Amino acid sequence: MPQIGPYTLTNAVALAPMAGVTDLPFRQLCARLGAGLVVSEMVNSNPRLRNTDKTRLRTRHDAEIEPRSVQIAGNDPQQMAAAARYNVALGAQVIDINMGCPAKKVCRKAAGSALLADEPLVLDILQAVVAAVQVPVTLKIRTGSSPQARNGVSIARIAEDAGVAALAVHGRTRACAFRGRAEYDTIADIVAAVDIPVFANGDIDSAEKAEAVLRHTGAAGVMVGRAAQGRPWLCGQIAARLATGSTPPAPSLAQQVALLHDHVSALHLFYGDFLGPRIARKHVGWFLQHQPQWLTHRAAFNALDDSAAQLHMIDQLFTGTTAENMAA
Structure with a gap:
């Protein structure tokens, strides 16, 4: 099973962080139905937003499965480091860094997947966050800024060298947003390039698809996003297939x-x-x-x-x- 720092996951299926979706009730439900890891909604690193109702709700971890993973977003290394420390104090056991979100309101602030175009800044942020906390730090990325600039392998090597414990890679670039089909060749190249666990993400909408993606990429696990909306049992179905070779039916x-x-x-x-x-x-x-x-x-x-x-x-x-x- 995938290992993130000192934590061995119960299975190789993670629920992706999704703003407006993976709140505490949804994370609890998906975990109860079989997800091996659930990640919080994105928490802004801006300290001025810490006392807002939105941040307060996003940083609750009542009765949550371990390890409790919280995703932070921003583009300032010191703010990101402070946000990591703040969330660890609130109960986070894993800090996940968002460099995968393609949303315009995030990328306009040079955060999310916009960071992939600035490798020196990526390194500065990762080093600052890893140095700031004693818990494992993970990273969510896309394959690059555009199909012409797929630097996912380079980013993955930077992450490993900076001390990141695991990666999740969405098989699209920032420019692709959610259009077209995810590609998994770049994820396979990333898996081959680093020794830390890699979770393959993008268009994984069935247990059979998850199995095929793992076979193609050699990844340590899969991360399920939009396909779990309305089907919180999907992660559990995938986990069962990976463990037994057969897919259990959806609930009646x-x-x-x-x-x-x-x-x-x-x-x-x-x-x-x-x-x-x-x-x-x-x-x-x-x-x-x-x-x-x-x-x-x-x-x-x-x-x-x-x-x-x-x-x-x-x-x-x-x-x-x-x-x-x-x-x-």
Whole structure:
């Protein structure tokens, strides 16, 4: 199993950090359903943002599986080092550095995947963060700034030399964003170039795909991102396939609805009566995308702003109801 510093993961499947997605309730759910590592939403390294509600929620780790991994983002080495120390004091056991996000609002600040174009700055940030904390430091990257400038191998070697404990590599460049297909040849080259564990990321949407990507790249593990939205059991399915060679079925429809009910209830508790129902809408929407027979009810659910009403609608529409009845 992959090793990150002193931590041996229970399996080789990690849930990718995703802003607005991998909050504490979702991380807890995916871990319970089989993810071997879950990573927090991106936490801005700017110290002026530490006392905001968003940062406060993103740095909670109640009853979270270990190792507790927190992703930080920024472009100033000393701010990043301070952010690492701050999050370790709050309970982080692994510090993950974001150099993979392609979002314009992140890259405009020369952070995220924009950093890949500045290798000296990458080195400065990694050295500062590694020196600042006693916990393992990991790094999430893309394969480069653009298809014409794939420097992922060079970045990976810089990371290893700086003391980074593990890498996650998304098989697209910054310029590609999420368009087109992920490519895994560069990830294979990175695996061959370094001795630290590498997690392959990008377009891993099934257990069979995960197995094929590991076979192609030789990576130590896979990292699942958008495909887990609406399917929090996917990491567990992948882990089972890698362990046994066979893919367990997804939970039954009744079990999926029960999981959704529990997840929405946890979101209400975590975010409160105002924000909780609003956050729940997108998670229910992702679930419904995989249940086209119920997708017409998305608008009605999104119109609800009361916690009890949302749970009641889930129970009334879904629990014990077959797809045939819903379609009738």
